[in-house]
Amino acid sequence: MNGVHDMGGMHGLGPVEPEPNEPVFHHDWERKAFALTMAAGFLGKWNIDMGRYARELMPGPEYLTTSYYEHWLYGLEQLLVEKGLVTTEEMRTLRPTAPAPGDLRVLRPDDVPRRLRAVRAARMDDDVPAKFKAGDEVVARNINPTGHTRLPRYARGKRGVVDRDHGVFIYPDAHAAGLGKQPQHCYSVRFTARELWGADALTRDAIYIDCFEPYLTPA
Amino acid sequence: MTHDHVDASPPLTDLQLRVRALESLLVDKGLVDPAALDALIDTYETKVGPRNGARVVAKAWVDPAYKQRLLENASSAIAELGYIGRQGEDMVVLENTPKVHNMVVCTLCSCYPWPVLGLPPVWYKAAPYRSRAVIDPRGVLEEFGVAVSADVEVRVWDSTAELRYIVLPERPAGTEGMSEDELASLVTRDAMIGVGKIKAPGRKASR
Numbered sequence: 001m002n003g004v005h006d007m008g009g010m011h012g013l014g015p016v017e018p019e020p021n022e023p024v025f026h027h028d029w030e031r032k033a034f035a036l037t038m039a040a041g042f043l044g045k046w047n048i049d050m051g052r053y054a055r056e057l058m059p060g061p062e063y064l065t066t067s068y069y070e071h072w073l074y075g076l077e078q079l080l081v082e083k084g085l086v087t088t089e090e091m092r093t094l095r096p097t098a099p100a101p102g103d104l105r106v107l108r109p110d111d112v113p114r115r116l117r118a119v120r121a122a123r124m125d126d127d128v129p130a131k132f133k134a135g136d137e138v139v140a141r142n143i144n145p146t147g148h149t150r151l152p153r154y155a156r157g158k159r160g161v162v163d164r165d166h167g168v169f170i171y172p173d174a175h176a177a178g179l180g181k182q183p184q185h186c187y188s189v190r191f192t193a194r195e196l197w198g199a200d201a202l203t204r205d206a207i208y209i210d211c212f213e214p215y216l217t218p219a
Numbered sequence: 220m221t222h223d224h225v226d227a228s229p230p231l232t233d234l235q236l237r238v239r240a241l242e243s244l245l246v247d248k249g250l251v252d253p254a255a256l257d258a259l260i261d262t263y264e265t266k267v268g269p270r271n272g273a274r275v276v277a278k279a280w281v282d283p284a285y286k287q288r289l290l291e292n293a294s295s296a297i298a299e300l301g302y303i304g305r306q307g308e309d310m311v312v313l314e315n316t317p318k319v320h321n322m323v324v325c326t327l328c329s330c331y332p333w334p335v336l337g338l339p340p341v342w343y344k345a346a347p348y349r350s351r352a353v354i355d356p357r358g359v360l361e362e363f364g365v366a367v368s369a370d371v372e373v374r375v376w377d378s379t380a381e382l383r384y385i386v387l388p389e390r391p392a393g394t395e396g397m398s399e400d401e402l403a404s405l406v407t408r409d410a411m412i413g414v415g416k417i418k419a420p421g422r423k424a425s426r
Contacts (some may be wrong), residue, residue: 005327005328006326006327007326007327007346007349007350007352008324008327008349008350008352008353008354008377009294009326009353010256010346010350010351010354011350011351011354013347013350013351014346014347015347015362016342016345016347016351016359016362016363017341017342017345017347018342018363018386018409019261019341019342022340022341024263024264024268024337024338024406025264026341027234027235028232028235029235029237029238029239031260031264032238032239032242032256033238033261034259034260034338035256035257035259035260036238036242036245036251036256036386037239038252038259039250039252039256039259040245040251041252043250047396052327052328055328067341068329068341068344068345070234073234073237073238073241076241076318077241078244080245080250085250086244086245086248086250090244090248094237094240094241094243094244095244096244096248097248099248100249100250102247104250105333106249106250106251106252106255107251107252107254107255108254108255109252109254109255109257109258111255112255112258112259112262113258113262116259116262116304116305116326117303117305118304118308119294119298119303119304119308120308121305121308121309121381122308122309122380122381123308123309123381125370128328150327150379151328151379152326152327152377152379152386154353154354157294166309166311166380166382169309169380169381170381172380173300186380186381186382188376188382190265193373196353196354197354202357202369202373204369204370204371204372204373205372205373205374205375206372206373206374206375207353207374207375207376207377208374208375208376208377209377209379210377210378210379210380210382211380214378
C-alpha cells in the first residue's frame with residue numbers, strides 16, 4: 001500500500017538524531033510491547049508479513065507522530081482481534097470475558113532460546129526457475145497495490161541491473177494476504193542514484209533494493 | 220528538536236497503563252507466559268548486541284580464510300561464531316574498500332540483523348533516516364561525521380526483503396599489532412550499519 005511507512009526519498013521529516021549510549025529500551029512499556037508482540041507472534045496465528053502489514057495499516061498521521069513500539073502495539077492489537085485471540089469487547093475494556101482458543105502452543109521460557117535461534121524463516125527449498133540472472137537489465141513494475149508489498153514507491157518504473165540472485169523466498173505480497181507462500185526468486189537490483197533521483201545525484205552512487213521476481217520486467 | 224523527537228518517546232502514562240492492561244489480559248487468557256516475556260526481554264537486553272557483530276568483523280580482519288567465507292556465505296560464516304536466528308537467517312556482508320562505501324537502511328520498516336547487532340537504535344527506525352538514507356546518503360553520512368570523497372562510490376542497501384546486511388568496515392591503519400579481541404573492541408555498531416568509520420586507538424572514535 002502507498003502508506004507513509006514507505007518513506008524512502010521523502011523530505012521534511014526532520015534531522016537524524018543519534019543518541020549516545022542509547023539503551024536497548026527507553027521505557028518499560030517498550031520492553032513489554034516488544035515481548036508481547038514476539039510471544040503472541042509465536043502462537044503462529046499470523047506470519048511476519050501479516051505483522052508488517054498490520055503496522056502499515058496504522059493511519060498515516062498517527063504513524064508519523066508515534067514511536068516504533070507504538071507501531072508494534074497497534075499491529076499487535078489489530079492482529080489479536082482479527083485472528084480471534086481477543087474479542088473486540090475485550091480489546092476495548094482490556095478485561096477477559098471469553099476463553100482463548102484451545103489449540104494454542106503458548107511460548108514458555110524454556111522454548112525461548114530455541115525459537116529465537118531457528119535458522120529457517122523465509123528461504124524456501126522449492127525448485128523455482130529464475131527469470132533473471134546477475135547482469136540482466138530490468139525495470140521495476142509500476143504497481144500500486146492496496147495490500148502489502150515490499151517494492152518501495154521510489155523504485156517503481158525505474159531501470160536497474162540485477163546484482164545477484166539471492167535464491168527463493170516466501171513472497172510477502174501473497175503471504176501477508178493469507179494466500180500462501182508462493183515462493184519467488186528474490187534479486188538484489190542495483191539502481192543508480194541518477195536513475196532514481198535525477199541529474200543532480202552523483203553518477204557513481206547506487207541504491208540496491210531486494211526485489212521479488214514479480215516486481216520486475218525485462219528492460 | 221532534540222530528544223523531544225517523537226521516536227525518543229517521553230514516559231507516557233496512558234501508554235504505560237495500556238500496555239500493562241494488555242499484558243494482564245493476554246496473561247489472564249493464557250496467551251502469553253510472563254516468564255517467557257522476561258526471557259525475551261533479557262535476551263535482547265543483555266545477550267544479543269553489536270559486540271557479536273564486532274567479533275565477526277575482527278575475525279575477518281585477522282583471518283583471510285574466514286573473511287573469504289564471510290563474503291561468500293555470510294550466514295554460515297557468522298553461524299560459525301554461534302550467531303544465528305531470528306532476523307539474521309539470511310545474512311549478506313558488504314565489504315567497504317577505498318573505492319566503495321556501503322550503508323544499510325530499511326525504508327519500509329526497520330529490518331536489521333538482530334543476531335549480530337541486537338535491536339536497532341531509535342534513529343535507525345525513525346522517519347528521518349529511513350526517508351533520507353536513499354536520496355541523500357552523503358548528507359546523512361556527513362551528519363554522522365563520515366566524509367566520503369566524491370571518487371568513492373556510495374552504495375545504499377535497502378533491506379526490502381528477508382536478507383539482512385552488515386558492513387565489513389575497513390581495518391584502520393595503525394592496528395597491525397593488535398589482537399582479535401583488541402580489534403573487536405574498536406568496532407562500532409554504526410560502522411557495521413555503514414554510518415561510522417573506525418578510528419585507530421588514540422584518535423577520537425566515531426560512535
